[in-house]
Amino acid sequence: MYSSSILSLLFVCIFSLLILHGVSTGFEVGDGITKGWEVPALKHPKVYNDWAEKNRFKVNDTLHFKYKKDSVMVVTDSEYSKCGSPQPLFFANTGDTTFVLDRPGLFYFVSGVAGHCQRGQKMIVKVLDVESPPQQSGDDTAAPDTDKKSDASRNTNAIIGGFIILLIVVGLNIIGFLV
Numbered sequence: 001m002y003s004s005s006i007l008s009l010l011f012v013c014i015f016s017l018l019i020l021h022g023v024s025t026g027f028e029v030g031d032g033i034t035k036g037w038e039v040p041a042l043k044h045p046k047v048y049n050d051w052a053e054k055n056r057f058k059v060n061d062t063l064h065f066k067y068k069k070d071s072v073m074v075v076t077d078s079e080y081s082k083c084g085s086p087q088p089l090f091f092a093n094t095g096d097t098t099f100v101l102d103r104p105g106l107f108y109f110v111s112g113v114a115g116h117c118q119r120g121q122k123m124i125v126k127v128l129d130v131e132s133p134p135q136q137s138g139d140d141t142a143a144p145d146t147d148k149k150s151d152a153s154r155n156t157n158a159i160i161g162g163f164i165i166l167l168i169v170v171g172l173n174i175i176g177f178l179v
């Protein structure tokens, strides 16, 4: 009885911590299906939207794009349909881009390389709005230097995650000794 109430308390604490901190998830774009961000195979032109539909994205989750001689752009709905933008909301061509999904709603990703988007290198990501109401600040999509910040936040989350696991292990051991 005594130990099970300690256990319950421990879990309540852990879940409160998780909820308060809003642990974010890092996604590898095309994970397990493509070799990163590239022109899809002819027989599977919708590979990125299929991948995105299989995942649930929340605010502050990150997308990691790995690519060669290519680029990542975030564009508007209509630019997505046209596969082009004179002034993308976000642009990166470093080959390694971490993008923070910093608001709920839709993000439109396309390749900036001529012809690639037309061949299916594009993706719509829907970010769920569970914890906070939608923000009406449409155009403040991450600037290129947000990349570093997101890595930092992912590391923080990893540290907190590790700490929580440690807490569980230590907690279970203490309970083990008490019983």
Ligand SMILES: *[C@@H]1O[C@H](CO)[C@@H](O)[C@H](O)[C@H]1NC(C)=O
Pocket: 021, 022, 059, 060, 131, 132, 153
């Ligand atoms: C997302 O991250 C920002 C900056 O770290 C933070 O202020 C905000 O509360 C976070 N939002 C959610 C829903 O976790």
